Amino acid sequence: MxxxxxxxxxxxxxxxxxxxxxxxxxxxNGLDVYHPSRYYSxxxxxxxEQNLWPKVWLLAGVTxxxxxxxxxxxxxxxxxEFIVVRQEDESIKAFYNVCPHRGNRVCLARSGAxxxxxxxxxxxxxxxxxxLDQITDEDTFDPRxxxxxxxxxxxxxxxxxxxxxxxxxxxxxxxxEYLGLPEGYIEQYEVDKMHVVHHVRSEWNANWKIGVxxxxxxxxxxxxxxxxxxxxxxxSQNDLYPNGASRMIVPICVKSHRVxxxxxxxxxxxxxxxxxxxxxxxxxxxxxxxxEAVQKAKRERAERLGLDHYANFTDGQxxxxxxxxxxxxxxxxxxxxxxxxxxxxxxxxDPEKFIYDTMILFRPVADPDYDVPAWMGLxxxxxxxxxxxxxxIWVPAGESPNLGEVLDQDAELLxxxxxxxxxxxxRGALYGDQEQRVRHFEVELERYINGEK
Amino acid sequence: xxxxFVIEADAVEVGKTRPVTVEGRKLLVCHSKTGIYVxxxxxxxxxxxxxxxxxxxxxxxxxxHSAPFDMRxxxxxxxxxxxxxxxxxxxxxxxxxxxxxxxxx
Numbered sequence: 001m002x003x004x005x006x007x008x009x010x011x012x013x014x015x016x017x018x019x020x021x022x023x024x025x026x027x028x029n030g031l032d033v034y035h036p037s038r039y040y041s042x043x044x045x046x047x048x049e050q051n052l053w054p055k056v057w058l059l060a061g062v063t064x065x066x067x068x069x070x071x072x073x074x075x076x077x078x079x080x081e082f083i084v085v086r087q088e089d090e091s092i093k094a095f096y097n098v099c100p101h102r103g104n105r106v107c108l109a110r111s112g113a114x115x116x117x118x119x120x121x122x123x124x125x126x127x128x129x130x131x132l133d134q135i136t137d138e139d140t141f142d143p144r145x146x147x148x149x150x151x152x153x154x155x156x157x158x159x160x161x162x163x164x165x166x167x168x169x170x171x172x173x174x175x176x177e178y179l180g181l182p183e184g185y186i187e188q189y190e191v192d193k194m195h196v197v198h199h200v201r202s203e204w205n206a207n208w209k210i211g212v213x214x215x216x217x218x219x220x221x222x223x224x225x226x227x228x229x230x231x232x233x234x235x236s237q238n239d240l241y242p243n244g245a246s247r248m249i250v251p252i253c254v255k256s257h258r259v260x261x262x263x264x265x266x267x268x269x270x271x272x273x274x275x276x277x278x279x280x281x282x283x284x285x286x287x288x289x290x291x292e293a294v295q296k297a298k299r300e301r302a303e304r305l306g307l308d309h310y311a312n313f314t315d316g317q318x319x320x321x322x323x324x325x326x327x328x329x330x331x332x333x334x335x336x337x338x339x340x341x342x343x344x345x346x347x348x349x350d351p352e353k354f355i356y357d358t359m360i361l362f363r364p365v366a367d368p369d370y371d372v373p374a375w376m377g378l379x380x381x382x383x384x385x386x387x388x389x390x391x392x393i394w395v396p397a398g399e400s401p402n403l404g405e406v407l408d409q410d411a412e413l414l415x416x417x418x419x420x421x422x423x424x425x426x427r428g429a430l431y432g433d434q435e436q437r438v439r440h441f442e443v444e445l446e447r448y449i450n451g452e453k
Numbered sequence: 454x455x456x457x458f459v460i461e462a463d464a465v466e467v468g469k470t471r472p473v474t475v476e477g478r479k480l481l482v483c484h485s486k487t488g489i490y491v492x493x494x495x496x497x498x499x500x501x502x503x504x505x506x507x508x509x510x511x512x513x514x515x516x517x518h519s520a521p522f523d524m525r526x527x528x529x530x531x532x533x534x535x536x537x538x539x540x541x542x543x544x545x546x547x548x549x550x551x552x553x554x555x556x557x558x
Contacts, residue, residue, distance in 0.1 A: 070507055072519075108533035109519035113507030118517050120499070120533065387510075391531065 007257035010433065011235040013249060013316055020185055021249065021314045024239040029436070029443045033428040036421045039207040044449075045351040052328060052448045053078065054168040057178050059330045059343055060084050060094065062361065063162045064195050065111070065389060070128055073111040075166070079348040082155060082166055083107050083117065085128050094157035094166045095130045100150035111389075117152070126152050162192030163341075173243075179326060180245035186324075188312040189334055194361035195386030197338075198378055200393045201357045202401035203347075204411060206418035208329060208354035211344040212441060214410060214417070215323070215331050218250055219434040222258055224413055225406050228375075229256040230266030236323075238436050244327030244444030246437040252373070253291040253319045262287050268374075272319075275371055277301055291319050298336070305365055310336055321373070325437060327444050338362040338372035352418055356411070358403060362386070377404020459491055459543075459550040470513075472504045476554050480541070483524055487511050490524035491552040493539035497522075497529060503538075 005013045015021035038044045060075040061084055072085035074097055081097035083106070099106045104121040107114075116133055118125045123136040130152035135141060156167040158175040163186065165175055172178050179186075204211065214220065221234040228234075234256050236248035253272050255262055265273075269290045270280035276297040285293060295315040302310035310318075313336055322334040333340035339361045347353035360376050364386045372378055379402075383390070395401045401411050420426060431439040447453040457475050465471045465484040472494050473480050481494035485508035492513065494503050501517040508514075511525050520534035527540040541552035 068509070071509075107519065109514070109521060110531055112512075112514040112519040112521050112531075113509050114514060114519045115505065115507060115516060117519070120518055 005251065007233050007235050007251075007254075009235055011233075011237045013237050013251070015314065015316070019314060020182055020188070021316055023237055024241065026436075027240045027440065029240075029439045032443075032446075033430065034442060034446070036426050036428050039210055039418065039421045040352055042351055045346070047449050048346070049078070051451060052445065053346075055172055055448060055453065056328055057158075057165040057167045057172050057175055059326065059341070060157070060164045060166045062194070062196060062341075062359070063092070063159055063164060063192050064361075064386075066092065068113065070113045070115055072107070072114060072128070074107055074109070076345075078346045080168070081105060081107075083152070084157065084164060084166070085114070087129060092157055092159060092164060093129060094155045094164075095152035096155065098153065099124055100132075100153070101135075106152065110392075130154050161187040161189065162194070178243055180241040180243035181247075181324070182241075188309070189336070189339055190309050190363070191339055191361060194338060194363045196359050196389055197362045197382055197384045197386070198360040199358070199390055200395060200401055200403060201355050202395035202399075202403070202411065203397040204354055204356050205352060205397050205415040206354060207351055208344040208346045209442075209445070210414050210418055210421070211354055211356060212325075212329060212331070213429070213435075213438045214414060215342065215344075216246070216248070216325055216437040216441060217435045218248065219432065222256065224409050227268070228406065229259050231268035231272065232256065234258070235434070238434070240436065240440045244325075244441055246325045246440050248323045248437060249316065250321040250323060251291065251316075251319070252321055252375075253294045255287050265290060271374060273297075275369070275374065277369060294319050301367075301370075302336070305367055305370070307336075307365065321375070325441065327441065328448075333373075333376065335373055337365075337370065338376070340372075340376045353397065356401070357392075358407075375404065375406055377402075377407055454553050454555055456544075456551050457554045459552050462489060462545050462548050462550050465489070468508060470504055470506060470508070472502065475552065478554060480552070482550060483508055483513055485510060485513075485524070489543060489545060489550055491541045491543045491550065492522070492524055492527065493541075495538065496520055496534065497536040497538050498534040 012023040066086040069086050069088045075082045082094050083097050084094045097105050097107050099119040101124050106117050106119050116125050125134040127133050132149045132151045156170045218234045218236045221228050233251040233254050236250045239247045263286045265287050273280045276294045278297050295318045298318040324332045329344040331342050341359045343357040345355040362372050362384050460482050465482050467484050471482045479494045481492050481503050483490045487510050496515040498520045505516045506513045512521050513524050514521050518533050521530040522538050527537040544551045
């Protein structure tokens with residue numbers, strides 16, 4: 001348990017070594033300064049296409065989006081598309097969304113339920129297990145040409161704790177080993193009982209790594225998001241795991257150590273108290289006591305609502321954000337109430353564009369006051385029953401993605417950073433210890449780019 | 454507009470569809486977990502029959518290319534369809550399914 005901590009660098013919440021909250025040992029990732037062309041050159045993008053993306057496990061979606069056999073969704077990634085489909089035996093398979101006949105996209109729907117997939121070009125049909133079902137006018141084909149019964153090209157597909165991943169070349173290490181996180185880390189949140197209640201795909205004028213880099217540190221909080229100082233500590237506990245994975249624990253419901261007044265309760269803190277069912281008007285403690293009070297209230301509420309999985313969580317997890325990075329392009333803000341999955345998806349052609357794909361997952365609970373944390377920016381009035389899977393909202397570059405105050409500030413900033421890293425006057429990133437997760441990510445990326453992995 | 458008998462309600466199992474012709478119109482009776490719907494049996498995308506399309510709540514997916522439609526109002530809910538299909542106001546009385554069929558098709 002880690003209800004109390006002292007905000008000093010290096011940040012350590014003091015959890016025992018066997019806890020999933022424990023501070024991980026430091027890793028020496030060196031002091032290399034990488035040339036900034038990685039953020040804009042087509043040559044580097046091509047290296048990523050060849051050496052990175054086919055070799056890694058990519059987060060494709062969540063299992064609750066495809067509960068029944070025949071349920072599918074299409075996962076778009078750069079120049080590729082994949083059909084991810086639930087099988088009759090409840091397993092999940094994934095295929096390139098391309099017809100082996102003439103290369104048309106087989107599935108034009110973005111999600112749905114199917115007994116088979118028929119190509120809209122010449123009507124070739126495939127079972128949901130990818131096998132060839134029917135060639136239109138097959139007697140007009142030389143049998144030798146189609147003797148191998150061409151089906152959909154399958155890619156490796158696996159899931160952990162309700163989250164589905166694919167691997168294009170099929171040669172990545174087993175999923176759990178690849179992810180590099182301790183046993184049970186993802187599973188404890190029971191994402192397989194959560195539903196996507198909000199999904200936004202916004203296009204940002206920046207390289208995908210500019211996105212990863214920004215979201216992998218809280219060093220920028222006092223400058224880009226000064227309003228968070230009343231409710232968030234910007235010294236995070238940084239933890240580095242194998243294979244590029246990392247985590248930062250961001251203490252929430254506290255004032256930043258940079259704020260002099262640690263006595264009076266901030267309005268944002270008061271809001272979080274109300275979310276947990278506490279009345280700030282009758283609260284007699286100081287600002288530093290809010291986090292513990294909220295943890296206690298959430299623990300009691302969980303018992304009242306019969307939410308047994310709260311037994312998995314430390315007190316800290318009930319308030320703090322466990323921002324969990326999965327190499328290469330995912331960060332998940334993990335909370336007992338819900339998980340915010342962000343994916344940094346490269347544009348098909350332009351290295352200076354990415355899609356910021358964000359899904360808010362929520363576990364429906366029969367209590368009107370039970371909600372995901374406010375920073376996730378869930379719009380007022382969102383249907384959180386899990387009965388209806390909302391369509392993704394597409395936001396083109398240049399428009400505000402309406403992701404909430406904090407994330408919209410990032411959306412404004414990153415295209416400007418992208419312009420800066422192109423300058424002849426810029427020599428490459430200089431990472432401090434508060435940015436150790438960014439370096440950890442970039443060092444792992446380098447291993448793929450140079451062929452070491 | 455005329456209220457027409459379509460089918461016995463128990464003739465279509467939950468999760469199944471059944472094509473019927475009523476007053477010369479090819480209809481599809483769809484029994485999903487959320488109720489019984491009577492819709493036009495033709496996809497607005499490539500004119501395929503919707504018979505056998507998977508049902509999920511108030512949605513039906515065309516069996517050919519998975520075009521999704523809302524069986525309550527006929528709206529096309531996403532690609533590859535961009536036009537609605539006809540749906541018919543449906544009532545169930547004494548175990549019988551009735552639909553309001555317009556006089557002119």
